Amino acid sequence: MTSKTPLLIGTRGSPLALAQARMALAALAERDPALAEPGAAEIRVIKTTGDSIQDRPLTEIGGKGLFTKELQEALYAREIDIAVHSMKDVATVLPDGLRIGCMLPREDPRDVLLARGATSLAGLPQGAVVGTASLRRAAQLLALRPDLRVVTLRGNVQRRLARLESGEIDATMLAMAGLLRLQMGTAGGTPLEPEEMLPAPAQGAIGIEHRADDRDVAERLAAISHAPTFARVTTERAFLRVLDGSCRTPIAALATFEGERLRLRGLVAKPDGSRVEQVESWGAAGEAQELGERAGADVRARLGNHYPSGWL
Numbered sequence: 413m414t415s416k417t418p419l420l421i422g423t424r425g426s427p428l429a430l431a432q433a434r435m436a437l438a439a440l441a442e443r444d445p446a447l448a449e450p451g452a453a454e455i456r457v458i459k460t461t462g463d464s465i466q467d468r469p470l471t472e473i474g475g476k477g478l479f480t481k482e483l484q485e486a487l488y489a490r491e492i493d494i495a496v497h498s499m500k501d502v503a504t505v506l507p508d509g510l511r512i513g514c515m516l517p518r519e520d521p522r523d524v525l526l527a528r529g530a531t532s533l534a535g536l537p538q539g540a541v542v543g544t545a546s547l548r549r550a551a552q553l554l555a556l557r558p559d560l561r562v563v564t565l566r567g568n569v570q571r572r573l574a575r576l577e578s579g580e581i582d583a584t585m586l587a588m589a590g591l592l593r594l595q596m597g598t599a600g601g602t603p604l605e606p607e608e609m610l611p612a613p614a615q616g617a618i619g620i621e622h623r624a625d626d627r628d629v630a631e632r633l634a635a636i637s638h639a640p641t642f643a644r645v646t647t648e649r650a651f652l653r654v655l656d657g658s659c660r661t662p663i664a665a666l667a668t669f670e671g672e673r674l675r676l677r678g679l680v681a682k683p684d685g686s687r688v689e690q691v692e693s694w695g696a697a698g699e700a701q702e703l704g705e706r707a708g709a710d711v712r713a714r715l716g717n718h719y720p721s722g723w724l
């Protein structure tokens with residue numbers, strides 16, 4: 413399967429995004445070694461809105477797909493053939509004509525706690541300042557430790573670590589997957605178990621998006637897609653889709669395989685951590701989407717008519 417024109421791979425320009433784009437290319441080239449030849453594939457960096465605005469919380473900038481919109485436009489415009497995404501950043505409803513053709517094997521989905529002098533949430537000093545821009549992390553943190561002070565902290569891994577180093581914040585949390593892919597190990601931090609800090613839906617998963625009518629690319633992607641990851645992420649995203657009133661709602665979800673069965677743990681919280689609704693639900697591998705939808709509907713019913721508008 414050789415192609416005369418290069419396969420154009422779109423990605424954001426952050427070190428993590430570039431590492432993920434290279435992983436995607438490596439996976440494709442493992443199946444079709446011709447892609448490793450010079451000129452057979454090209455990684456193109458596309459700047460997204462989320463990359464341009466670094467000084468404000470994403471919830472304030474508003475809108476979904478801040479890290480994906482420009483990549484999707486480049487797909488439509490045929491400037492790229494595939495777009496490599498952190499699935500965590502991909503809106504639950506895809507634009508017409510685009511689809512996720514593959515997911516790479518998932519990395520560790522947990523969050524890592526990085527703190528000066530503490531290795532657990534319980535071990536953080538009274539009133540410690542925690543930097544995060546994630547409503548999900550902040551809400552779960554405050555539910556456990558209402559004494560902590562959460563301040564908004566965005567930016568790439570290096571920037572966040574520098575704030576910790578300088579003493580501006582006492583702790584922060586990052587996705588373990590990002591650290592591992594940047595070859596940083598756990599960066600001196602401690603992974604948090606899902607019981608304590610449930611990850612974001614799709615955390616640790618890389619997805620590849622393409623034009624639905626591009627048969628050659630669809631075939632390449634289907635051949636390398638990791639089915640267990642696809643099922644888990646499909647479950648988590650279905651849960652999110654049913655529940656997501658806006659991106660201002662803290663929502664977490666993690667699906668895992670326990671033998672042949674899919675287990676979904678999910679939660680919705682108030683941003684200040686004063687209420688946390690949890691759900692656990694099981695299903696067959698073949699009904700990933702139904703499992704997520706069922707669990708989402710279950711939580712929605714419990715939250716009642718006030719969700720999401722009267723919830724915040």
Ligand SMILES: NCc1[nH]cc(CCC(=O)O)c1CC(=O)O
Binds near residue numbers: 499589590615616
């Ligand atoms: N919110 C941005 C983002 N999107 C994906 C990752 C990490 C990689 C992943 O979850 O696959 C991160 C950084 C972080 O949350 O620490």
